Every structure is written in structure tokens, then in C-alpha cells.
Amino acid sequence: MVNRNVVGAHYGLRDWVMQRVTATIMVIYTVALALFLLTIPSSYAGWKDFFAQTWVQVLTQTTLLAVFLHVWVGIRDVWMDYIKPVGLRLALHVFTIVWLVSCFIYSVKVVWGL
Amino acid sequence: MTTQTVQFRVYRYNPDQDAKPYMQDISVEIDSTDRKLLDALVKLKVKDDTVSFRRSCREGVCGSDAMNINGKNGLACLTDIKDLKQPIELRPLPGLPVVRDLIVDMTQFFKQYHSIKPYVINDTPPPERERMQSPEDRKELDGLYECILCACCSTSCPSFWWNPDKFVGPAGLLAAYRFIADTRDTATNERLDNLEDPYRLFRCHTIMNCVDVCPKGLNPTKAIGKIKDLMVKRAV
Numbered sequence: 001m002v003n004r005n006v007v008g009a010h011y012g013l014r015d016w017v018m019q020r021v022t023a024t025i026m027v028i029y030t031v032a033l034a035l036f037l038l039t040i041p042s043s044y045a046g047w048k049d050f051f052a053q054t055w056v057q058v059l060t061q062t063t064l065l066a067v068f069l070h071v072w073v074g075i076r077d078v079w080m081d082y083i084k085p086v087g088l089r090l091a092l093h094v095f096t097i098v099w100l101v102s103c104f105i106y107s108v109k110v111v112w113g114l
Numbered sequence: 115m116t117t118q119t120v121q122f123r124v125y126r127y128n129p130d131q132d133a134k135p136y137m138q139d140i141s142v143e144i145d146s147t148d149r150k151l152l153d154a155l156v157k158l159k160v161k162d163d164t165v166s167f168r169r170s171c172r173e174g175v176c177g178s179d180a181m182n183i184n185g186k187n188g189l190a191c192l193t194d195i196k197d198l199k200q201p202i203e204l205r206p207l208p209g210l211p212v213v214r215d216l217i218v219d220m221t222q223f224f225k226q227y228h229s230i231k232p233y234v235i236n237d238t239p240p241p242e243r244e245r246m247q248s249p250e251d252r253k254e255l256d257g258l259y260e261c262i263l264c265a266c267c268s269t270s271c272p273s274f275w276w277n278p279d280k281f282v283g284p285a286g287l288l289a290a291y292r293f294i295a296d297t298r299d300t301a302t303n304e305r306l307d308n309l310e311d312p313y314r315l316f317r318c319h320t321i322m323n324c325v326d327v328c329p330k331g332l333n334p335t336k337a338i339g340k341i342k343d344l345m346v347k348r349a350v
Contacts, residue, residue, distance in 0.1 A: 005279050012312040013345045077319070080312060081276050 019073040022066035029063040057111050064107045068100045116146045120154045121201035124165060127212050135212070139201065140165075151198065152179055152190040167216040174329060177264030180207055181216050187266035187327040207269040209278060222278045223265045223285070230282060230290040230308065235301035251297040258292035258337060260330050261285060267324035267334055273317040280313035284324035284334035287315065291337035294344065306345055315341060 040046045050056060075096050083089040108114065119141050127135035142158045152172055158165055168178040172191045179190040182205040184198055195202075210218035236245065268274045268283035282290065290309060293299050309315040315338070324334040 007280050007311050007313050008308070009311050009313075010307065011310070012316040013310055013342070013349055015312070016316055016342065017346060081273065081317070 015073045015076075018069055022070040022073075025063055025066040026070065029059060029066075032059075051111075052113075061108065061111045064111065065104065068104050068107075072096065072100055117143045118146070120144055120195060122154075122158060123201045123203045124158075124215070125205040126165070126215055128164075128214055129212075137203075144195070149194060149196075150191055151183065151193040151195055151202070154195055154202075155179075155190055155204075165216075166214045175262060177262035180264040180266045180269075180329075182206065182208060187270045189264060189266070189329040192329050207265055209269050209275040210265070218265075218269075220265055223268055223283070224263075226268075226278070226282045226286040227263065227289060229314075230286050230293070230305070231301070232289050232293065234293060234296055234299045235304075236298055237300065245298040247297055254295045254297070255292060257332055258288060258295060261288055261292070261332055262330060264329060266327045266329055267332075270323040270327045271318075272321070272323070273319060277313060277317055281317035282309070282314050284318070284338070287318070287341065288332060288334040288337045291341050294341065302344075303348075306341070306348065309341060310345060 036050065037047075040050050051060070076093060079089050079092045079096070083092060120143075122140045122142065123137050124140060125135060126132070126138045140158060140162060142154055142161055144154050144157055148154055148157065150172075152169060155165075155167060155169070159167075167181065167190070169190070170176040170178040172179075174189055174192040177189070180187060181190060183190065183193055184203050187207060204216060206212050206216045206218045210220060210222065213219050234245075263285060265285060267288075268285045271281075271284055273281050274283040287309075290305060294302050294305050299305075318335070318338050320335055320338075322335045325332075325336075328334070
């Protein structure tokens with residue numbers, strides 16, 4: 001087969017929007033967390049009580065999910081920019097997905113104390 | 115008439131003779147009336163006619179004499195000699211194949227430009243005289259139509275360096291928005307479809323090298339942002 005240049009995947013907008021939305025979530029969480037940590041007692045018990053509250057757990061889990069989605073778009077961009085062989089790029093994409101899904105599962109365990 | 119010496123360090127490469135490119139130090143005498151870099155280059159060409167570069171209109175309209183001047187892309191005819199640190203280091207536009215010395219092969223650049231269909235598409239029957247635009251509609255094209263396709267922006271863009279065959283590049287995307295913004299064009303949706311691709315449009319990571327170098331003071335990053343805005347608008 002002639003080495004044809006193919007483009008026109010008809011996607012990309014969703015990932016671009018997702019990168020921006022998840023960045024906003026991360027900023028809000030980081031600022032809020034910093035403010036809350038200043039108000040609660042700075043001890044193991046204080047932190048444990050704080051992170052035992054359901055709403056903190058939900059927001060933390062949501063933010064971690066945002067982190068993983070953000071990392072997915074960002075790392076995939078790095079592979080797309082620099083890795084030319086399609087097979088290697090696909091392998092790296094799969095590796096990234098497996099890694100991030102694993103991280104997400106582990107984050108569920110950590111946040112909810114399972 | 116007072117004369118002045120200008121020191122150059124010029125990228126030299128003649129694929130027929132040279133095994134690899136090298137930098138050559140050359141100095142040239144210029145007159146007090148020689149203000150622009152191109153004036154000095156013309157004197158340089160008289161001194162050593164093997165030095166090759168493109169030039170044509172010498173007033174920033176044709177876009178032929180784009181080159182890398184002291185590490186930054188620009189037009190030789192619009193660059194003042196007095197603003198340049200000497201020796202003035204001249205290299206071809208980065209990222210494109212070198213034909214000879216400062217002359218690059220712009221095929222890839224124009225291929226991307228053509229891929230966005232740089233002409234008004236309108237299949238409705240043409241009116242007797244011309245398709246009219248209101249002054250407000252016409253204003254939308256300001257900052258877009260002035261592009262002279264010198265390739266300074268695209269060749270300063272790392273995304274274009276890494277994927278010149280897939281990423282349209284700032285010049286092409288500015289031109290794409292120029293026709294999206296044109297009220298006489300009826301192919302907006304097709305144009306957006308054509309660009310909705312992780313490589314063609316979304317390789318732009320908004321680092322704004324293009325804005326930094328544009329000799330015409332245009333803003334491709336802003337145009338790219340507007341394309342993305344329209345895509346969001348039609349999707350959300």
C-alpha cells in the first residue's frame with residue numbers, strides 16, 4: 001500500500017473541552033482544600049475526621065477522576081506529538097489507559113477507606 | 115556617503131556540493147541609506163553571488179524573504195539592521211527542507227493551506243453584480259485577510275515541526291477562520307467538519323509562537339480560539 005497521509009478523525013473537541021473543564025475542577029478543589037485545611041485542626045485526627053465526611057469524599061473522588069481524565073488528554077497529546085510509529089503510539093495509548101484505570105480503582109480504595 | 119560594516123553569520127548549504135550545512139562569516143559594507151536587513155542582503159549577494167535567498171517586493175507584501183533572523187522568524191525587508199545584534203545570524207525557516215542556503219521547500223506549508231479550501235464556497239446563484247457585505251460583516255475579516263503566507267508563523271510552531279503533514283498550522287488555520295468568518299461563504303459546517311480532528315486543529319497547544327513572530331501583526335492563536343468556540347457552540 002502506498003504510504004498515504006490520512007487525517008479527519010472527526011473527534012478532538014470533546015477531549016479539548018474535557019481538558020479545560022477538568023482543569024477548572026482541579027483549581028476549585030485545590031483552593032477549597034487549602035482553605036479547609038487551614039481551618040481544621042492540624043493533626044492526624046483532624047485530617048481523618050475531615051476526610052471521613054461524605055461530601056469531602058465525593059468531591060475528592062470527583063477531583064481525582066478529573067485528574068485522571070486530564071492526564072489522559074495531556075499524555076495522549078505527548079504521544080501524538082512525538083511518537084510517529086502508529087503501532088508504538090497505540091501501545092502507549094493502551095498502556096496509559098490501563099495505568100490510569102488502575103490509578104482510578106486504587107483512588108476509590110483510598111478515598112472510601114475500603 | 116557614510117558607510118558601515120555589517121557582520122553576518124549565514125547558514126550555507128548547497129546539496130550538490132556540501133556534505134552538510136555550515137555557518138559562514140561574511141561582512142559587508144552598507145550605505146547610510148541601507149536601513150533594512152534585505153538592503154544589506156542585496157549588497158551581500160553582490161559581494162558573493164553564491165549566497166541564495168528569495169526576495170521580491172522588498173516591502174513586506176509578497177512574503178518571499180522570510181528567514182530565521184538571530185533566532186527569530188521574520189521578513190528581511192521589514193527588519194531594521196540597527197535593531198539586530200551582530201553578527202546577524204541568518205538561517206532558513208526551521209522545520210522545512212532546505213533547497214539551498216536560506217531557501218526552503220514550502221510544499222508542505224502550501225499543501226496544508228490548500229487543504230482548508232482557501233476560497234469562498236457559495237453554491238447559491240450569483241447575483242448580477244457581486245455578493246454584498248455590510249461594513250460590520252466585512253470588519254470580521256480584519257486581522258485575517260492580511261496574511262501574506264510568508265510561513266514565519268507555521269515554521270516557528272513546534273506542533274508544525276513535529277507533524278507538518280497532519281497539523282494544518284497557524285497560517286492555514288488563520289486562513290480557515292478567514293473563510294469561516296466570511297458571511298458570503300456557505301460552507302461553515304463543512305469547514306468545521308474538516309478541521310475537527312485531533313491533529314488538524316487540536317495539535318495547537320496555544321503557545322503563541324505564531325503571534326510572536328507574525329511580521330504583519332496578526333493573531334493566529336485568536337483565530338484558532340474562535341474556530342474552537344464555534345465547534346463548542348455547535349456541539350453543546
